[in-house]
Amino acid sequence: MRSDKVSLSDIARMVGVSTALVSYVLSGKEKEGRVGQEIAAKIRAIAKELNYQPNLLAKSLRKGQTFTIGLIIADISNPFFANIAREVEDESRRHGYTVIIGSSDEDADKAWDLMNVLINRQVDGFIIVSSEHSERLVEHLQRIRLPFVLLDRHFPQFDTDFVVTNNARASYEAGIHLIENGYRRIGFMAYQSAMFHVSERIRGYQEALRDRGIQVEANWLKRVSFLAIETEIRTAIDELVSAESPVDALIFSTYGLAVNGLKYFNERHLRVPEDVAIVSFGQAEVFDLYYCPISYMRQPIDVLAKKAVDILMSRLKGESSESQQYTIEAQLVARESSRKRMIR
Amino acid sequence: MRSDKVSLSDIARMVGVSTALVSYVLSGKEKEGRVGQEIAAKIRAIAKELNYQPNLLAKSLRKGQTFTIGLIIADISNPFFANIAREVEDESRRHGYTVIIGSSDEDADKAWDLMNVLINRQVDGFIIVSSEHSERLVEHLQRIRLPFVLLDRHFPQFDTDFVVTNNARASYEAGIHLIENGYRRIGFMAYQSAMFHVSERIRGYQEALRDRGIQVEANWLKRVSFLAIETEIRTAIDELVSAESPVDALIFSTYGLAVNGLKYFNERHLRVPEDVAIVSFGQAEVFDLYYCPISYMRQPIDVLAKKAVDILMSRLKGESSESQQYTIEAQLVARESSRKRMIR
DNA sequence: CGTCTTTACTTAATCGTTTAAGCGAAAACA
DNA sequence: TGTTTTCGCTTAAACGATTAAGTAAAGACG
Numbered sequence: 001m002r003s004d005k006v007s008l009s010d011i012a013r014m015v016g017v018s019t020a021l022v023s024y025v026l027s028g029k030e031k032e033g034r035v036g037q038e039i040a041a042k043i044r045a046i047a048k049e050l051n052y053q054p055n056l057l058a059k060s061l062r063k064g065q066t067f068t069i070g071l072i073i074a075d076i077s078n079p080f081f082a083n084i085a086r087e088v089e090d091e092s093r094r095h096g097y098t099v100i101i102g103s104s105d106e107d108a109d110k111a112w113d114l115m116n117v118l119i120n121r122q123v124d125g126f127i128i129v130s131s132e133h134s135e136r137l138v139e140h141l142q143r144i145r146l147p148f149v150l151l152d153r154h155f156p157q158f159d160t161d162f163v164v165t166n167n168a169r170a171s172y173e174a175g176i177h178l179i180e181n182g183y184r185r186i187g188f189m190a191y192q193s194a195m196f197h198v199s200e201r202i203r204g205y206q207e208a209l210r211d212r213g214i215q216v217e218a219n220w221l222k223r224v225s226f227l228a229i230e231t232e233i234r235t236a237i238d239e240l241v242s243a244e245s246p247v248d249a250l251i252f253s254t255y256g257l258a259v260n261g262l263k264y265f266n267e268r269h270l271r272v273p274e275d276v277a278i279v280s281f282g283q284a285e286v287f288d289l290y291y292c293p294i295s296y297m298r299q300p301i302d303v304l305a306k307k308a309v310d311i312l313m314s315r316l317k318g319e320s321s322e323s324q325q326y327t328i329e330a331q332l333v334a335r336e337s338s339r340k341r342m343i344r
Numbered sequence: 345m346r347s348d349k350v351s352l353s354d355i356a357r358m359v360g361v362s363t364a365l366v367s368y369v370l371s372g373k374e375k376e377g378r379v380g381q382e383i384a385a386k387i388r389a390i391a392k393e394l395n396y397q398p399n400l401l402a403k404s405l406r407k408g409q410t411f412t413i414g415l416i417i418a419d420i421s422n423p424f425f426a427n428i429a430r431e432v433e434d435e436s437r438r439h440g441y442t443v444i445i446g447s448s449d450e451d452a453d454k455a456w457d458l459m460n461v462l463i464n465r466q467v468d469g470f471i472i473v474s475s476e477h478s479e480r481l482v483e484h485l486q487r488i489r490l491p492f493v494l495l496d497r498h499f500p501q502f503d504t505d506f507v508v509t510n511n512a513r514a515s516y517e518a519g520i521h522l523i524e525n526g527y528r529r530i531g532f533m534a535y536q537s538a539m540f541h542v543s544e545r546i547r548g549y550q551e552a553l554r555d556r557g558i559q560v561e562a563n564w565l566k567r568v569s570f571l572a573i574e575t576e577i578r579t580a581i582d583e584l585v586s587a588e589s590p591v592d593a594l595i596f597s598t599y600g601l602a603v604n605g606l607k608y609f610n611e612r613h614l615r616v617p618e619d620v621a622i623v624s625f626g627q628a629e630v631f632d633l634y635y636c637p638i639s640y641m642r643q644p645i646d647v648l649a650k651k652a653v654d655i656l657m658s659r660l661k662g663e664s665s666e667s668q669q670y671t672i673e674a675q676l677v678a679r680e681s682s683r684k685r686m687i688r
Numbered sequence: 689c690g691t692c693t694t695t696a697c698t699t700a701a702t703c704g705t706t707t708a709a710g711c712g713a714a715a716a717c718a
Numbered sequence: 719t720g721t722t723t724t725c726g727c728t729t730a731a732a733c734g735a736t737t738a739a740g741t742a743a744a745g746a747c748g
Contacts, residue, residue: 007704018728023706032707034725056464057410058704061401061733068465077430079423086421086447098461100444103430117442120400121412259629266633284629285603289610291635351734362698367736380696402734405703 006050014046015039022047026054060122069312070118071101072111073129079284080255080301081129084151087305088127095313097124106226108133119146125312127151132193147315151308152299153197154325161315163307163326167197168204170297170330174251174279175208177295177332182341183249183277184214187240189233189261190253192223201253201281219245224257233260237268240276247276249338255282262290278337281330293335303328350394358390359383366391370398404466413656414462415445416455417473423628424599424645425473428495431649432471439657441468450570452477463490469656471495476537491659495652496643497541498669505659507651507670511541512548514641514674515595518623519552521639521676522593526685527621528558531584531591533577533601536567545597545625563589568601577604581612584620591620593682599626606634622681625674637679647672 008026012019017039025035025043046052060066071088073081081103089099100118104111108131115137118126126141126148128134138158141148147161154162171188178186188205190198202221209216222236240247252258258280265272272278272292280287280296287294311324352370356363361383369379369387404410415432417425425447433443444462448455452475459481462470470485470492472478482502485492491505498506515532522530532549534542546565553560566580584591596602602624609616616622616636624631624640631638655668 008706009704019705020707020729021727023704027706029707034727036726039726053460053464055405055466055704057401057405057466058733059706061399061405061703061735062705062707064733066401075430076420076433077423077426079421079426082421082423082426085445086419089420089445089447098444098465100442101429101433103433116397120397121442122399122401259633262633266635266637286630286633289603289606289630290633291610293610352736353734363735364699364737365697371736373737378695378697383696399734402703403736405705406734406736408703 005055006052007055008052011043011046011050011052014050015042017043026052065124066122067096068098068100068121068123069309070115070121070123070126071099071128072104072114072118072126073101074106074131075103076101077103078256080282083283083301084129084305087302088309091306091309095309097313104131106131108137112137115141119144124316125149127308127312129153130155130195132195147312149308149312149315149324151304153195156196159323161311161324163304163311163328164197165299165304165330166327167200167330168207170281170299171201171204171251171253172208173204173330173332174297175205176212177334178249178251178277178279178338179208179212179214181277181338183338185217185220185245185247185249186214187220187222187247187250187276188253189222189224189236189250189257191257192225198253205251217245220247226256229256229260233257234264237261237264237270241268241270248341249273249277249279252278252280252282255280255284258282258294259284259286262286262294272337273339273341277339277341279332287335290337292337295335295338296333297330298333299330300328349399350396351399352396355387355390355394355396358394359387361387370396410466410468411440412442412444412465412467413653414459414465414467414470415443415472416448416458416462416470417445418450418475419447420445421447422600424626427627427645428473428649431646432653435650435653439653441657448475450475452481456481459485463488468660469493471652471656473497474499474539476539491656493652493655493659493668495648497539500540503667505655505668507648507655507672508541509643509648509674510671511544511674512551514625514643515545515548515597516552517548517674517676518595518641519549520556521678522595522621522623522682523552523556523558525621525682527593527682529561529564529589529591529593530558531564531566531594531620532597533566533568533580533594533605534597535601536569542597549595561589564591570600573600573604577601578608581605581608581614585612585614592685593617593621593623596622596624596626599624599628602626602638603628603630606630606638616681617683617685621683621685623676631679634681636681639679639682640677641674642677643674644672 008019008022012022022043025040026047030040069092076082076085085101092099102114104114111131111134128148128150129152130150150160150162152164154164190202206216224232224236252261270276278294280294283296287296307326352363352366356366366387369384370391374384413436420426420429429445436443446458455475455478472492472494473496474494494504494506496508498508534546550560568576568580596605614620622638624638627640627642631640651670
């Protein structure tokens with residue numbers, strides 16, 4: 001297919017030396033290779049003239065390193081993950097690494113297959129936003145000793161590297177914020193999932209209410225399945241605003257829940273914050289543009305991503321052996337959607 | 345780093361045959377290799393037992409094919425591109441290809457560097473959402489005969505494969521739609537760019553107005569630079585709604601312009617569609633969630649992406665030599681933001 | 689029974705690098 | 719002058735697959 005691919009041996013032939021010498025010069029190992037000044041210059045000149053581009057496949061095969069990392073996320077078309085992907089990509093490039101991204105759709109089997117595809121491609125390591133039931137994936141990576149960092153979500157039962165948000169604390173602050181602004185009946189919308197970060201978010205919310213002497217009603221907590229979100233979130237909201245136990249505020253625990261929930265809010269003509277005040281997790285332009293800008297717990301995606309890459313890089317250098325675990329605080333961005341409650 | 349990597353020769357040693365035989369069996373070439381039944385079974389058994397995963401680097405190096413394609417887009421954190429990326433990823437995987445995504449930030453130099461990184465990684469081909477001044481990139485790929493497909497944007501002066509939206513037509517329809525709903529003074533917001541798709545979108549808009557006997561005023565067309573979008577779009581909108589030549593409707597020619605523009609609309613408390621009706625390009629959840637759902641020209645991202653991958657695949661098989669060029673129609677999704685004008 | 693074909697394998701080159709080891713020749717040292 | 723060191727380069731193995739070509743043994747054929 002390609003015609004003018006130029007290899008080390010092409011240069012070697014033109015200069016009249018061995019490929020070894022060319023390799024030494026072009027990879028900056030002149031010292032070790034003890035190459036003559038003139039011949040080095042000549043090699044460099046010819047390489048430049050032919051626009052020599054080393055074949056990274058060959059290099060990787062030989063060195064046992066590809067300078068590639070695999071990034072497994074739920075869905076690149078979700079802006080939260082897209083932003084993560086962007087930061088990971090930029091940070092990795094700074095270290096000379098290329099990222100291969102795969103979307104798992106929160107499906108452990110897909111994630112497993114993805115992992116295998118990437119392993120076959122000999123990635124040097126992984127950054128993973130894990131999905132439910134991905135314990136097997138984590139165990140497998142540990143067993144084969146492939147470095148990886150869990151991002152945004154982790155498994156407390158495994159001793160792994162990870163970088164996550166302080167989810168309990170974030171929920172707690174979201175709750176306190178709403179309470180301090182006069183809301184008393186606060187709902188919480190979460191995915192139906194046994195993942196740690198989900199239960200942490202729920203825990204923080206409940207603690208906030210309890211700390212402020214509010215009796216948490218069980219049916220304020222709504223859990224919807226990821227796959228049937230569009231229908232289930234409608235039922236959940238219907239129940240939350242029904243006469244029986246109407247809430248005056250609602251915390252969405254992810255971006256996807258917020259988007260789907262707010263769509264239904266519009267449909268039902270529920271007013272924010274008059275009917276229901278809102279604080280959400282995740283972040284996206286949607287929150288700015290909503291008629292009533294949405295308050296949210298800002299997760300410092302750039303910091304999370306950068307830290308994850310840094311940890312992975314240190315692993316790839318084989319530096320430490322202790323697990324590196326970072327929990328980063330989210331920050332409340334208070335907007336109109338949770339403004340002080342008017343007395344009705 | 346990795347301990348238990350198992351290679352062809354490991355299997356060969358255990359079974360007591362040569363690596364060649366193992367290769368034949370495991371790559372389903374038993375016929376050509378004329379391998380015995382029993383030994384084939386044994387090889388397969390051991391391979392399974394050891395969980396053998398072929399080293400794609402070695403395979404690629406030998407075969408001169410990596411089954412990898414490079415996708416260059418402006419920015420993965422922009423939902424329009426994120427959706428493209430997702431579709432390209434899925435469709436490619438169906439063909440057994442892995443995608444490496446890179447963000448160019450609409451910067452030709454970054455795109456060039458990205459291209460080189462990916463070439464070094466021996467991608468088999470490219471799908472490119474090109475940026476301004478990327479003619480050099482296109483010429484280079486043609487010269488080295490690396491297959492590529494331009495997506496969403498193309499250069500009319502080059503004879504390349506491409507898949508694009510019918511931009512002139514889409515703008516035209518957006519314009520007609522607004523006119524038919526009673527708007528007469530229609531503005532158009534575009535990036536300051538000489539790229540073909542931009543001028544096509546402008547052309548369609550102007551034609552629509554002319555066809556309906558509306559005298560197009562020059563200062564209805566606003567062009568803002570990609571880099572200084574936040575400030576320039578404010579000035580542009582200020583001018584558009586100013587007393588001198590206030591518009592009653594506005595077409596945003598990209599997602600990014602719409603988001604930034606609408607933010608400023610909120611700030612200035614401009615009402616949609618009472619003050620200004622809106623039709624936008626691009627698509628995202630934002631448009632659904634805005635207090636007044638935004639009408640937009642729906643570009644069939646899934647079709648665009650799938651077609652681009654299909655074309656690239658046919659190139660990789662070396663099928664046709666004629667350039668394959670597809671122009672796909674966008675579809676108006678009419679919502680509240682451009683509803684029939686009330687007489688004031 | 690000798691020759692030809694088929695079967696079931698092996699050998700070895702190859703892809704494009706890296707890099708340890710080797711090897712003359714010149715320079716330094718004793 | 720003889721020995722060691724340094725210099726400047728080459729040789730060749732290795733990474734892990736693929737695959738054309740070779741080969742030995744068994745079976746088919748006349």
